[in-house]
Amino acid sequence: MGTADAASKDVTVRLAERKPIVVFVLGGPGSGKGTQCANIVQHFGYTHLSAGDLLRAECNSGSENGTMIQNMMNEGKIVPSEVTIELLQKAMLESGNNKFLIDGFPRNEENRAAFEAVTKIEPEFVLFFNCPQEEMERRILNRNQGREDDNIETIRKRFKVFEESSLPVIEYYKARGKVREIDAAKSIEEVFDALKVIFTTTVGKVVTT
């Protein structure tokens, strides 16, 4: 085993010892995932890990993968799983917490299968922020976070990737009874009210058989 493999194994083992509780937060670009994750963190003690934010930070850190990541993000493409999973695992360990909202991941079948194979972590459940495309487009164009990929041309590419690659992941979890769907077109307050119900009734419930 090479040193890189050994290090990654070590991270995986140390993470597993913590018995992490993971909720995947999925939905199209601009559906409000990041906004609501911040709310959930405040009320329910989760650590929020946005795959997109971690990838942007990796670009800004001047890492050797930086240019590749930036080019892919500017095209709305999904970065190879090994890169994103390593960032997620590192952030999970460093947080010291064991409850995580993983936002914007898994975004395709490769993400999903690789995360499961590497970490052996099954999500508690999967939140799906369902929002019409026109509304998501409006929100992104008003987001003003200075993101290079928030331009109309890249936004359209991201919508296509969402439909072709990310929706099948949501279907995968739907078939396994794991999806909690939210009407994300509602106001920020109304969406959070719906999330509060989900988090107070589903999480940490003891299942007796």
Ligand SMILES: Nc1ncnc2c1ncn2[C@@H]1O[C@H](COP(=O)(O)OP(=O)(O)O)[C@@H](O)[C@H]1O
């Ligand atoms: N329910 C909502 N109604 C209107 N605007 C919203 C709502 N939720 C989020 N926004 C705004 O829409 C933009 C995109 O939200 P964000 O949380 O970044 O979405 P995502 O992480 O899914 O791309 C932000 O400017 C945010 O303030």
Ligand SMILES: Nc1ccn([C@@H]2O[C@H](COP(=O)(O)OP(=O)(O)O)[C@@H](O)[C@H]2O)c(=O)n1
């Ligand atoms: N699992 C992921 C998540 C994001 N990304 C990249 O990061 C970009 C921005 O993701 P994001 O989650 O910050 O975007 P929003 O859904 O918040 O608009 C995506 O369009 C992809 O290029 C990825 O490659 N793999």
Ligand SMILES: [Mg+2]
């Ligand atoms: Mg986001």
